Amino acid sequence: GEDVEQSLFLSVREGDSSVINCTYTDSSSTYLYWYKQEPGAGLQLLTYIFSNMDMKQDQRLTVLLNKKDKHLSLRIADTQTGDSAIYFCAETLGGSQGNLIFGKGTKLSVKP
Amino acid sequence: DSGVTQTPKHLITATGQRVTLRCSPRSGDLSVYWYQQSLDQGLQFLIQYYNGEERAKGNILERFSAQQFPDLHSELNLSSLELGDSALYFCASSVGTGVDSPLHFGNGTRLTVT
Numbered sequence: 248g249e250d251v252e253q254s255l256f257l258s259v260r261e262g263d264s265s266v267i268n269c270t271y272t273d274s275s276s277t278y279l280y281w282y283k284q285e286p287g288a289g290l291q292l293l294t295y296i297f298s299n300m301d302m303k304q305d306q307r308l309t310v311l312l313n314k315k316d317k318h319l320s321l322r323i324a325d326t327q328t329g330d331s332a333i334y335f336c337a338e339t340l341g342g343s344q345g346n347l348i349f350g351k352g353t354k355l356s357v358k359p
Numbered sequence: 360d361s362g363v364t365q366t367p368k369h370l371i372t373a374t375g376q377r378v379t380l381r382c383s384p385r386s387g388d389l390s391v392y393w394y395q396q397s398l399d400q401g402l403q404f405l406i407q408y409y410n411g412e413e414r415a416k417g418n419i420l421e422r423f424s425a426q427q428f429p430d431l432h433s434e435l436n437l438s439s440l441e442l443g444d445s446a447l448y449f450c451a452s453s454v455g456t457g458v459d460s461p462l463h464f465g466n467g468t469r470l471t472v473t
Binding site for chain 1: 361363401402404417449451461462463464466
C-alpha cells in the first residue's frame with residue numbers, strides 16, 4: 248500500500264547541517280514535497296522536486312532524490328533555532344494533487 | 360500567512376453533536392482540500408473540491424460531508440461526533456488540481472469532542 252516513512256525525531260546544534268530522510272512507496276509519484284509545521288500553525292510548503300530531478304537547491308535547503316531507492320532527503324544548512332519544527336515529506340498518488348500522502352513528520356530540535 | 364482562512368480556531372463539543380468548519384481559500388485558488396491531522400493517524404486526506412465540484416475523495420467517513428460554494432469558500436460538516444474525531448482539521452487551497460500546483464494550508468481548526 249501507499250506509505251511514506253520518516254524518522255520521528257532529529258536533534259542538532261545551531262550552525263550544524265540537518266538531514267531529514269524520507270522513503271516513499273509509489274514509483275509513479277511525479278512530485279515529492281517537503282512541508283514545515285511550526286507549533287500552532289498549518290503546514291507551510293518549503294520546496295518540492297519533480298521526479299525526473301536528482302537534486303534541487305533553494306538557499307539553505309537542498310533536496311536529494313534517489314528514485315531507484317525511493318528515498319528523499321532534505322538538508323538544511325547552517326540550522327538555526329527558528330528551524331525547529333516538524334517537517335513532513337509527502338508524495339502524490341497518480342496525477343492528483345489531492346491524493347497527497349504524508350509521512351508522520353520529523354520533529355527537528357535545534358539546540359543553541 | 361498562507362492566505363487560507365479557517366474558522367473557528369478551536370471547537371469543543373460533545374459526542375453525538377454536529378459541527379461545521381469553514382474555510383476561505385487564497386484569492387484566485389479554485390481547489391480546496393480538507394485534511395485531518397491526529398496523533399495516531401497523522402495527516403489524512405479527506406476530500407477535494409474544484410470550482411464547486413467534488414474532485415477527489417480520501418478517507419472521509421460517511422458521517423462527514425463537505426461542499427464548496429459559488430464564492431469558493433468551503434465547509435466541512437461533521438455529524439454524530441465521536442471521541443475519536445478529535446483532531447486538527449486543515450483546509451488547503453491551490454490554483455489548479457495538477458501536481459504542479461502546490462497546496463497552501465490554513466492554520467487549522469482544533470476540534471475536541473468530549
